[in-house]
Amino acid sequence: MSKSIKEMGWDELVPGAALFSFNANVDYLMAETQPEDRIYAETNSKNAYVGDWRVFKPVWNSELCIDCQNCWLFCPDTAIISRNKEMVGVDYDHCKGCGICVEVCPTNPKSLLMFNEIEKNEDALTKWPEKKKKGEEE
Amino acid sequence: MNRKEMELNSVEVWDGNTCNAQAFRQASVDVVAAYPITPSTNTVENYATFHANGYVDGEFIMVESEHAAMSACVGAAAAGGRVATATSSQGCALMVEVLYQCAGMRLPAVLCLVNRALAAPLNVNGDHSDMYLTRDAGWIQLDSFNAQEAYDLTLMSFKIGEHKDVRLPVISNQDGFLTSHTAQTVRPLPDKVAYDFIGDYVQVNAMLDFSKPVTHGVQTEHDWHFEHKAKQHAALQGALPIVEEIFKEFKKLTGREYNLVETHKMDDAEVAIVCLGTTYETATIAADELREQGIKAGVIAPRLFRPFPLVQLAQKLQNVKALACMDRSAPGGTVGALYNEVAGALFNTPARPVLRNLIYGLGGRDITVNELKEIFTDLQNDAKNGKLTGKIQRLHGVRGPELSFYEL
Numbered sequence: 001m002s003k004s005i006k007e008m009g010w011d012e013l014v015p016g017a018a019l020f021s022f023n024a025n026v027d028y029l030m031a032e033t034q035p036e037d038r039i040y041a042e043t044n045s046k047n048a049y050v051g052d053w054r055v056f057k058p059v060w061n062s063e064l065c066i067d068c069q070n071c072w073l074f075c076p077d078t079a080i081i082s083r084n085k086e087m088v089g090v091d092y093d094h095c096k097g098c099g100i101c102v103e104v105c106p107t108n109p110k111s112l113l114m115f116n117e118i119e120k121n122e123d124a125l126t127k128w129p130e131k132k133k134k135g136e137e138e
Numbered sequence: 139m140n141r142k143e144m145e146l147n148s149v150e151v152w153d154g155n156t157c158n159a160q161a162f163r164q165a166s167v168d169v170v171a172a173y174p175i176t177p178s179t180n181t182v183e184n185y186a187t188f189h190a191n192g193y194v195d196g197e198f199i200m201v202e203s204e205h206a207a208m209s210a211c212v213g214a215a216a217a218g219g220r221v222a223t224a225t226s227s228q229g230c231a232l233m234v235e236v237l238y239q240c241a242g243m244r245l246p247a248v249l250c251l252v253n254r255a256l257a258a259p260l261n262v263n264g265d266h267s268d269m270y271l272t273r274d275a276g277w278i279q280l281d282s283f284n285a286q287e288a289y290d291l292t293l294m295s296f297k298i299g300e301h302k303d304v305r306l307p308v309i310s311n312q313d314g315f316l317t318s319h320t321a322q323t324v325r326p327l328p329d330k331v332a333y334d335f336i337g338d339y340v341q342v343n344a345m346l347d348f349s350k351p352v353t354h355g356v357q358t359e360h361d362w363h364f365e366h367k368a369k370q371h372a373a374l375q376g377a378l379p380i381v382e383e384i385f386k387e388f389k390k391l392t393g394r395e396y397n398l399v400e401t402h403k404m405d406d407a408e409v410a411i412v413c414l415g416t417t418y419e420t421a422t423i424a425a426d427e428l429r430e431q432g433i434k435a436g437v438i439a440p441r442l443f444r445p446f447p448l449v450q451l452a453q454k455l456q457n458v459k460a461l462a463c464m465d466r467s468a469p470g471g472t473v474g475a476l477y478n479e480v481a482g483a484l485f486n487t488p489a490r491p492v493l494r495n496l497i498y499g500l501g502g503r504d505i506t507v508n509e510l511k512e513i514f515t516d517l518q519n520d521a522k523n524g525k526l527t528g529k530i531q532r533l534h535g536v537r538g539p540e541l542s543f544y545e546l
Binding site: 009010011013014015016017018019020021022025026027 | 242243244245305342343348349350351352353354355356358362364365366368369372373
């Protein structure tokens with residue numbers, strides 16, 4: 001399939017609306033291969049920008065993060081990037097801004113917080129709250 | 139295959155349900171998921187007996203509803219197996235949602251639909267309501283007129299649906315009770331011959347092929363839905379010559395001939411009846427008796443309800459003067475579906491007969507040879523006058539004052 005899917009006619013589609021995630025046959029161990037090293041097909045959702053749902057975005061503060069992996073584990077869209085159990089950042093192409101990562105973040109103050117989509121990340125980082133004392137939470 | 143082979147006589151006495159079950163067994167179906175419903179119960183019941191006695195090596199799944207039965211079939215077919223099930227009436231209505239899924243996902247399942255009326259009022263007897271209900275679901279629909287044909291067509295359903303250029307599910311229709319419960323002489327094929335005719339199942343985009351991960355049943359909105367439906371429609375329309383080819387191959391094997399449009403004495407017919415199911419055979423007797431009186435009567439029936447053989451039907455009707463389209467389903471506020479199809483086939487052709495629509499035989503009401511002869515006589519009037527003598531639609535055989543509609 002050299003043609004972009006957007007240029008294809010009805011007669012060129014795979015029958016049955018079946019979608020292949022990968023271009024070639026998968027002859028490697030998927031679990032041991034990082035997402036960026038996998039050979040995705042154009043039709044893979046990895047290649048689709050779906051971030052336009054977002055109104056609020058999670059911003060990550062690396063100085064507070066303890067790499068507990070909770071956000072990575074709970075993210076319903078695998079939009080938290082983590083490598084070798086170390087938090088790397090947020091994949092804004094696929095994050096829908098649901099806020100679950102912020103909800104499950106255990107640090108004090110939280111190392112992930114929701115900000116308005118239009119706010120710049122570096123500005124957001126300057127507005128981080130102070131550590132809360134016991135009994136002060138919520 | 140590690141199943142026992144079944145010794146069959148060259149002629150067996152089977153009802154239509156046994157024919158279906160035997161065809162499933164000979165096709166070596168991987169998964170049959172079934173929920174029993176009258177009158178198709180015996181199809182899966184017989185199959186379960188074969189399974190219990192070691193004649194089947196596939197899986198038999200007992201599910202909690204027809205919706206689940208078809209869902210299990212879709213899952214098994216997507217996983218990469220040959221699947222089949224049977225249903226009727228309300229069960230078919232419950233399956234409808236999944237029938238669209240199955241066709242849209244291009245999974246070649248086989249469904250033996252034993253035609254029965256739809257409630258209310260509740261009725262277990264035969265009419266074509268459930269066949270009509272599924273007409274836009276994207277399945278190929280074959281129609282048998284007796285038990286032998288039910289066996290043959292169910293066998294061929296696998297070969298048709300699984301053809302590489304078709305890849306569509308197939309419904310094998312037969313009339314409830316009239317075919318499904320009437321024991322008739324049937325000439326089956328030996329197991330090996332039948333299996334070799336159908337061939338091994340070829341998986342396409344199987345979900346259990348881990349080297350090529352695939353998503354089935356994806357979502358497409360306005361951007362791609364139309365194109366996928368276009369492809370599905372093209373596959374259905376393109377199936378007609380393939381079906382014809384498989385019919386020819388079957389004739390070479392068994393001597394039994396099937397056509398896209400079945401005809402009886404249509405070569406010089408002036409008046410004709412077009413119908414589906416067992417009525418075809420009754421009408422041929424009526425036509426033969428009228429021929430003895432010098433009336434040029436013929437009977438014609440599409441072998442496929444979907445894809446509808448429009449061109450082939452129209453070609454055979456160019457010399458007919460008057461035609462009755464028999465619909466065995468409650469009309470629901472318009473003319474019958476078969477009338478619509480036939481009218482659609484004829485409208486743009488040079489010569490077209492006078493058409494009338496008869497709604498008959500609902501919920502198992504008999505249609506007799508004498509009644510059909512009367513219908514032929516009405517048609518003769520139409521033919522003589524060159525126009526309709528009466529209204530376009532009539533509910534034939536309903537008690538009370540005559541009920542007829544639609545006049546121009």
